[in-house]
Amino acid sequence: MVDQFDSAVLRDNPLGDSAKRNHIVYLPPGYDEGSQRYPVIFCLAGFTGTSWSFTNYDPFVPTLPQRFETLMREGRSGPAIMVMVDGMTGVGGNQYINSEAVGRHEDHIIEELVPYIDREYRTLGDGHRGVKGKSSGGYGAMMHAFRHSDVWSVAACHSGDMYFEYCYLPDFPGAIEGLKGHEDVAAWFRSLRAKPKLAEGDHKTLNALAMAAFYSPKPNEPMGIDLPFDRATGRMRDEVWARWLQNDPVRLVEQHADALRSLKLLYIDCGTKDQFNLQHGARILVAHLQQLGVKHHYEEFDDTHMGIQYRYDVSLPLLVAALSA
Numbered sequence: 001m002v003d004q005f006d007s008a009v010l011r012d013n014p015l016g017d018s019a020k021r022n023h024i025v026y027l028p029p030g031y032d033e034g035s036q037r038y039p040v041i042f043c044l045a046g047f048t049g050t051s052w053s054f055t056n057y058d059p060f061v062p063t064l065p066q067r068f069e070t071l072m073r074e075g076r077s078g079p080a081i082m083v084m085v086d087g088m089t090g091v092g093g094n095q096y097i098n099s100e101a102v103g104r105h106e107d108h109i110i111e112e113l114v115p116y117i118d119r120e121y122r123t124l125g126d127g128h129r130g131v132k133g134k135s136s137g138g139y140g141a142m143m144h145a146f147r148h149s150d151v152w153s154v155a156a157c158h159s160g161d162m163y164f165e166y167c168y169l170p171d172f173p174g175a176i177e178g179l180k181g182h183e184d185v186a187a188w189f190r191s192l193r194a195k196p197k198l199a200e201g202d203h204k205t206l207n208a209l210a211m212a213a214f215y216s217p218k219p220n221e222p223m224g225i226d227l228p229f230d231r232a233t234g235r236m237r238d239e240v241w242a243r244w245l246q247n248d249p250v251r252l253v254e255q256h257a258d259a260l261r262s263l264k265l266l267y268i269d270c271g272t273k274d275q276f277n278l279q280h281g282a283r284i285l286v287a288h289l290q291q292l293g294v295k296h297h298y299e300e301f302d303d304t305h306m307g308i309q310y311r312y313d314v315s316l317p318l319l320v321a322a323l324s325a
Contacts, residue, residue, distance in 0.1 A: 003022075003120075007021055009112055010105070010108050015102060022051055023086050023113065024083075027081060029069070029072070031081075037123060038123060039129065039320060040081040040117060040123045040323075041154075041316075043082055043085060043133065045137050047093035051086040064082070064312065077316055077320050078321065078324050085113070089105070090102075091209060091223075096143065099213055100219060100224055101218075101219075102214060106143075109144070110144075110148055114129070129153055130322075131156075132315060133157070134158035134159055138157035138158045138160025141156060142249045146252055153263060153323060155263060155265075155267070156268075156319055159270045161278065162281035163285075166277035168208070168211060170277070174201055174205065175208035176234050185209050185227070186222040188205065212226060215244040216240045250285050253285060254292060257294055264322040265297065266294065267297045267298075267315050269282075269299040272303070273304045274304060
């Protein structure tokens with residue numbers, strides 16, 4: 001069911017995005033027939049995705065609810081409520097952290113959406129709540145695990161953004177070329193919206209600008225975005241890049257080790273052929289977790305970054321079991 005939530009936190013956001021969020025809430029079979037309470041998992045979509053991405057029809061790929069119902073029917077998972085978060089923004093997606101250039105999406109989830117779901121649905125409440133996501137959603141799940149272990153008891157990061165030198169830097173030359181001929185980033189976004197579809201190479205520019213909106217916002221710049229490179233020469237702007245690195249999970253894990261230790265389950269996976277080099281970031285993160293003595297479940301699989309929804313068949317039963325314990 002679609003649950004439209006009018007967010008006070010997101011009103012008057014810098015991008016002018018709608019504060020009305022179309023979150024999708026999945027209720028397990030039998031929910032309407034009894035009084036049972038359930039664990040709840042919040043699902044964060046990847047970049048350019050939103051709540052609807054989890055329910056898109058594909059004759060060859062089950063939707064997330066279809067996949068979960070199969071797991072329950074086959075006895076591989078217990079029941080749970082799932083909340084598919086609407087995180088779409090005017091920069092093309094969400095990292096699920098607060099940003100002066102985008103809005104307070106982290107606060108929206110923690111301060112508004114979590115209490116609302118607990119009020120309106122029969123959840124088990126604190127100690128039985130999890131967050132999961134893939135790509136940018138995986139990044140968001142890790143950051144929420146770092147900062148809000150009092151809210152989340154389990155977290156799953158599928159191919160999440162980390163080790164920024166490998167996952168973002170390779171896109172910068174393409175972004176620099178993509179910005180040529182445009183007065184500023186606002187002009188580039190206007191030209192993008194006027195196109196009938198994304199052109200080859202547009203994604204690199206879009207991704208670089210969107211990440212800058214989250215990692216290096218600056219109110220006096222066009223659209224509040226401070227770029228980590230010089231547009232004319234391509235030279236890295238070290239002071240801005242340093243702001244990005246302050247948001248890199250591999251650099252944050254040590255200071256949040258105690259929060260991660262409090263989780264019932266921390267699940268991480270990544271494909272060995274990930275096009276954005278995220279397998280290397282995952283390995284670095286896991287090495288830190290091992291050194292810090294943080295319990296976790298890590299898997300690598302033989303695939304790329306795309307079309308890996310089947311990995312939810314692995315993580316969901318583990319998450320639900322940990323939340324139901």
